Amino acid sequence: VDGKEFLVTSHLHEILVYLRHPYDQYTIRIDAVCINQQYMEEKTHQVRYMKDIYSGAESTLIWLG
Secondary structure, three states, rough: OOOOHHHOOHHHHHHHHHHOOOOOOOOOOOHHHHHOOOHHHHHHHHHHHHHHHHHHOOOOOOOOO
8 A cells, every 4th residue: 555565354365366357457445445444533434435435436346255
């Protein structure tokens, strides 16, 4: 993330590998990466934007791992 190493769970790694297409380029929003999961205040703040983010998406995929 931002040129720095970011450790992910095995479940997140699994979906990233699944979604990877060597010749396609697209934006993926991953809440576990975009939102600091350790801070409830940030999570609460970000929930307010989720409707706008997801309704503006071309497609949405929910991965429950």
